[in-house]
Amino acid sequence: AQSVTQLDSHVSVSEGTPVLLRCNYSSSYSPSLFWYVQHPNKGLQLLLKYTSAATLVKGINGFEAEFKKSETSFHLTKPSAHMSDAAEYFCVVRKRRRDDKIIFGKGTRLHILP
C-alpha cells in the first residue's frame, strides 16, 4: 500500500531564510514523487518530480527536493524564501506501474514573515 505523510501542516519562515517542507512516503514499489504548489483560489501547479533519475531534483522558482530511499523521504527545500512563496504545498506519491494509485499528502501551508 502507498501512503504519504507531510509532517507539518503549517510552516512559518522569515523572508530570505531557508525553507524546508517535509514529506515521507511508503510504497511497495519504486514510486514517482511530486511536489505541487497551490496559491489561493488557484489550481495546483507542478514544482518538481522524481521518477528514478537523479535523486536531487531541481524545480521551478528555486525549489529542489532530494529523494532518499533509505529514509523514505522527499523533502522540499529552497535556500531563500520569497513573499510570493506563501501558498499550500502538496507532496504526491504515485506507484510506478500502469495500475497506479495517486496519493496526495494533506498539504503544508507555508507562511512567509516579512
Add this chain to the structure above:
Amino acid sequence: ETGVTQTPRHLVMGMTNKKSLKCEQHLGHNAMYWYKQSAKKPLELMFVYNFKEQTENNSVPSRFSPECPNSSHLFLHLHTLQPEDSALYLCASSQDLGTGYEQYFGPGTRLTVT
C-alpha cells in the same frame, strides 16, 4: 494554467438543482481526472478517464455523474447534492496514466450547496 480550463469558476446551487461542471484541456493529453478538495481534508480523487474510458471510480455517490465525450472534455453532472458536497472541484489531465506522468490542474470550480 491556461492549459486546463474549468467553468464555471463559482457555482451556488440548491439541493434539488441539477447543474454541470465543465473541464477542457488544450494539451493533447489522454487522461483526465476529477478531484474534490474540501477544507482540512486531503485531495480526494473521484474519477479517472483514459482515452474517454472511465478507469477509476473511487466510491463516489451516484449524485455525481461524470461524462467524457472525448479526450479533451470532461463533465461532472450534479443532482440532488448535499451541503457536505460543498468544496472546490478540480479537474486535471496528464499525458497518460502512471509511470511518472505529472498532472496539470485547472483553477477549479468553487461549489456551494445551500
